[in-house]
Amino acid sequence: MDDVGRTSAGRSFRCISVKTSRRPARSLNRARSNAGAGAAATGLTAPLQQVERTYVRERERGRKWSYFAGCDYFRLSSHPVVVQALQRGLEQFGLNVAASRKTTGNHELYGKLEAVLADFFGHAGAVLFSNGYMANLGAAQGLRGEFTHALLDERAHSSLFEAARFLDCPVLEFPHRDAAAAATRARKCGRKARLVLLTDGLFAHSGSTAPLAEYARLLPRSAHLWVDDAHAAGVLGRSGRGTAEHEGVELRRWIQTITLSKAFGAYGGAVLGSERCTNRIMQRSRLFAGNTPVPLPLAAASLAALELVKGDSRLRRRLLFNASYVRAALREQGWPVGEGPGPIIAIHPASTSAAQRLCRRLRAAGIHPPLINYLGGPGPGYFRFAIASEHSAQQLDNLVKAVGEGQ
Secondary structure: OOEEEEOOOOOEEEEOOOOOOOOOOHHHHHHHHHHHHHHHHHOOOOOOEEEOOOEEEOOOOOOEEEOOOOOOOOOHHHOHHHHHHHHHHHHHHOOOOOOOOOOOOOOHHHHHHHHHHHHHHOOOEEEEEOOHHHHHHHHHHHOOOOOOEEEEEOOOOHHHHHHHHHOOOOEEEEOOOOHHHHHHHHHHOOOOOOEEEEEEOEOOOOOOEOOHHHHHHHOOOOOEEEEEOOOOOOOOOOOOOOHHHHHOOOOOOEEEEEEOOOOOOOOOEEEEEOHHHHHHHHHHOHHHHHOOOOOHHHHHHHHHHHHHHHHOHHHHHHHHHHHHHHHHHHHHOOOOOOOOOOOEEEEOOOOHHHHHHHHHHHHHOOEOOOEEOOOOOOOOOEEEEEOOOOOOHHHHHHHHHHHHHOO
16 A cells, blocks of 8 residues: 655655565455555554564565554563563453453552552652553543643643643643743743643654753742653653653652553553642542553553563663664754654655655665654654664664665
8 A cells, every 4th residue: 555645845645665576366456455445534554564573564475664663662562571471461360350440440460560650750659541642631630620721832742632621721832842932821820820831751753852951940830740751751761761860850740641552562551640649630530430441461561561671771772872873874864853862753855756755765675664644743744763772783774775865
């Protein structure tokens, strides 16, 4: 199936797949055609199967491509230790508790995972949710009425936009990563305002980070920071605690939300904060009360993944080295690559021909083109390369060469 995107000028283009000599059966062609029509109608991309940790296949028995997309930054979703923990959990606990934790669905494994998360990230408490998106929504339900005004980065993740609506207070957007503008809006709220600022820590669309130190310096001391650290958790900071640790800032009042489906390769989300904050969320969030929690085998896999991230700093060093190498090489080739510290590298072609050329070069080099449309991205169609700790030097060099020749 062809990849379709748009350039900064708004013109559409099609990234043509490499043709093969094998012709599938007519019925299979028809099935693929129907699947493609359904994907076009829903906005879904062609199905991919990850193989050998850093590759994907587009179709059954299709060509294998190097994979520089997604968010499995350490490839822990296929790590033998994590997979074995999942299998043992399935044998020991079954698949699902099939009930809310406030009825009959609580289990000691959930409490253990929350305690490990709170300790790892340096908070007094943690609340587990089914995924990172729900963590933001559930937190907002529990904290409704706590704040008089919410300040929101205009390019924050969509889950933060949804969460802000649940806070039941005026929401003031401010320009992307602009601490001075956020402070100006804060002053307009009045001296008695109870403020919360919502932002991503590491922005998924660009790889840039929020200026948390500037927010802490310019906002009133009573203000809270709410940091969605989905892409920084496990990745940034000396111990992997996220954006605040990376920036070396100690935040006085803050809420940190994370996902377990990215760096940790498992599934689930969590809200981290003070004991009062997390207790309030458990008590008042309807989403927490009415939601079936993460399946226990995945909770067991998350615990195993956390131990790997805590115990092997080489994963993080290797990931950041790989990303730094690619970022520097692309910058030498003249690409306007940002200064982000993490594994996300975004490239927005200047023209239709440049985008088509890059698509062709990537496919010719055996690389799946990560051409996406994503909320908050630099344009309606751009390449988002996600570097992993497990990419080989040959894969990285191949990527750099293909992108350079495609400019």
